[in-house]
């Protein structure tokens with residue numbers, strides 16, 4: 001994977017996904033070991049370029065690069081010359097001219113990361129482009145599931161909510177089906193896209209049907225900032241019909257694992273009880289995000305640890 005840009009899960013083979021998961025297991029052990037500083041990316045420079053808000057993804061990419069010994073600089077849309085009208089292309093080329101090895105990028109436009117791979121040479125890691133893709137999130141979801149279930153193949157996962165605007169859902173669907181998981185999607189009809197009608201994916205309008213006997217439930221945030229008016233019922237109606245609460249959880253398997261990429265709208269798509277219940281791995285997802293991003297950076301910038 002040396003030199004590979006990470007823009008979408010569609011560009012990953014199952015074998016590459018397994019390689020990242022395996023590297024992430026080692027990274028997780030290292031983080032737990034106490035001394036987190038590795039020499040793997042010493043002498044490399046990474047710029048985090050974020051044009052959309054982020055807490056988890058930006059911080060974990062920054063820590064991941066630093067734990068591997070790289071120099072990491074984070075800039076946000078609001079603090080860059082984009083506010084003075086500089087184009088994305090010129091911004092990328094300016095960063096490239098400083099000799100960076102990778103650009104981790106989040107942008108509101110679908111295709112922004114792929115565009116970046118065409119205009120500059122550093123490795124591009126997509127940290128979210130509009131409603132299109134969020135590959136590192138999909139891999140950390142797989143990693144968290146595998147840590148709990150010991151496998152991925154044939155597990156039933158239900159992805160619930162605003163599937164239409166979710167780059168997490170899109171990347172999850174491609175990553176999970178590649179790993180042999182059975183994916184069920186459910187949410188309001190207005191928020192369910194048709195482009196997921198392929199093998200391994202079942203689309204439901206009834207949430208209860210999707211989560212019956214599920215091994216994993218991934219609850220999505222309602223992306224009000226990406227929605228046109230009229231797609232969303234009232235918040236009370238949404239919580240009642242589509243929200244994941246303890247009562248609804250009884251339909252799933254007893255050992256169901258609850259995921260949410262964060263940030264959460266508590267009381268809307270997920271209840272507080274579910275967020276904090278024993279089956280929730282939401283905090284662990286955040287922790288695993290650092291290990292997975294270390295694995296991705298090490299594989300693409302260093303060829304992995306021999």
Ligand code: NCD
Pocket residue numbers: 056057128134137167168220221261262263
């Ligand atoms: C997600 C994102 O930004 O796509 N969050 C994240 O990266 N953890 C999901 C979301 O914003 O709902």
